[in-house]
Amino acid sequence: MSVTLKDLAKASGVSIGTVSRALNDKNEVSAKTSERIRQLAQELGYIPNRAGRALSAQKSINYVGISIPSINSPFFDDIKKGIDQAVREFKDLGIDIVLKEQEGWDVDTQIRNIEELEQSGCKAFVICAVDSQKMRDKIEELSDKGLPVVLLNNDLPGSKRLCFVGPDYLCSGEIAATMVDKCRQGIALKILLVVGYKAHLGHKTRIDGFVDELKSRRHDFEIVDVIEGNDQDIVTQQVTMKAFLEHPEINVVYMASGNGVSGLGAAVIADAKHKRFVVACDEIYTTKELVKNDIIDFVICQSPTVQGYQAIKKLHDYLNKIGSAPEDFIVDTVIKVKTHFE
Amino acid sequence: MSVTLKDLAKASGVSIGTVSRALNDKNEVSAKTSERIRQLAQELGYIPNRAGRALSAQKSINYVGISIPSINSPFFDDIKKGIDQAVREFKDLGIDIVLKEQEGWDVDTQIRNIEELEQSGCKAFVICAVDSQKMRDKIEELSDKGLPVVLLNNDLPGSKRLCFVGPDYLCSGEIAATMVDKCRQGIALKILLVVGYKAHLGHKTRIDGFVDELKSRRHDFEIVDVIEGNDQDIVTQQVTMKAFLEHPEINVVYMASGNGVSGLGAAVIADAKHKRFVVACDEIYTTKELVKNDIIDFVICQSPTVQGYQAIKKLHDYLNKIGSAPEDFIVDTVIKVKTHFE
DNA sequence: TTGAAAGCGCTAACAT
């Protein structure tokens, strides 16, 4: 059997309560005893028992506050699925969630939501936010209060977050380029790039990865245009059709954002007389349908369910002091084709 | 708070001990009380608390016996990694393992190993075995004794297993065909298929998936030969080189087994004057190197780490009566390219 | 600052 608090108590000659307090950063225990006990715990390889802890904690469940811009954004459906799965799994280990959804990326709205979550007693947070100073300040404030923050899907590098759980956008772009290269050998590529917003760091990173990888692979390609669809279907369709009209020579389309994909699909269908190779991102219902119907050739996915699950799990592990300092969790970049959806 | 045994006891007017026994199939409780209590548990939505159960079970840990042909088979490294991860996670929830490895697929050796595991007190089993009547009988015997068996990586359909955790071989073959089709448009395909053994169900299924999918996609292809590498590097190299010599027109190679891949790589390198499109299966160290060096174009992987993890998790859930009847867990079929490994 | 003890949900040994 593993080392328990009782063992530590016996070995150090103090009571089991003191040991528990010493190991839990309670400052109500003398510095020397505390130090001695921690030392001992280290030596004997003490690992807290989740079951015991969870059981004891039943009285005071740890609520995790979640703030995500998921309203009217189908991409988040799978993230929420992963969150649900984690909750089911960790509920009897003393973790539960409070979910607060927004529509869109307004920082002030989101910060207000986070404050409400805080007021309702959340002990930890999962946030999907865009980069902004206000948000960084908020994260620092929470962190300083001892409320850990996990950033989900979009990182704010250098902020005072506990860790990041999300995709590798660069890799996503590189893989898209790889597929284009492999599937279009010996043909000069005329490429249209579609993003939601050129300013969106994730989309921008994907584009960078795409272009750099393609450069390293071949020389017979040209980026005909980079257009913005504003994450909306209709806008995406309009700008794409315009690009097709102005540049009928386009034979490859890479869409670096998930939202607005049905607009892209509509444009490709409308201009079907030109055969084009199409790579998209993120597996949502519409995208699947477009792949099934051979409108889109490949989708580069980012395991959203895993992201939702791992964000909660990271906090569970942290709150239970499992492992040492939590590391970022970068999900797999997954290529999907028609066959995956049948 | 959720419903506990105490709540059920109060509601049904019996003691908490009786409730526990009724819910745990102990036959030492009268049929009617038992029925009444189960009914009630159903109505009130009782879910057993893992923490409580785990804590109580500390005295009698559930050992899971694992029998896999992993000696000298690098593919199993990742499966074992997944198993380790699961053990770390479930150890303080009352699960531990006893690992018994074999070299190769000899049924009698494996059955002897399983019997040793049984003697050493294992309460559940994870087995990776080839299909044979003896093995099916053994599984039935264990199952009848109340010892659940999870089949890992290779299913014996219709056997008395608890469930199967592993890949979708058909899908794997189909996706390989998709990649070949997409990447070799407008060129008549002369295809060499390589397996470990034509009799191996998994390999055979991959081949079937490959051929069927390709048929549904195009007509300008020909399967030049199907050769066996016996899961060995040297044999694979020899038969592949022979095929290349006899059929220099081969422009696509699909290897439907993971073992022996470095032999395939050696043959492709040796005959580099012919440019060929190569798709392989399963991500092991050698395969990664071959992909990095552009010898292999794509690898179709089967998430081995997830397989190892889920096999243990399935038993954990079952032993803790989480969820209802356990379902098979089919892992993702993942396409990987050079970029994934850099 | 520390010790003692209750109690979280559950199972199993013991008692009836």
Added chain:
DNA sequence: ATGTTAGCGCTTTCAA
């Protein structure tokens, strides 16, 4: 067949 109780590892309240 059923009730009672100890105890799994831990946190926290109450005393000292």
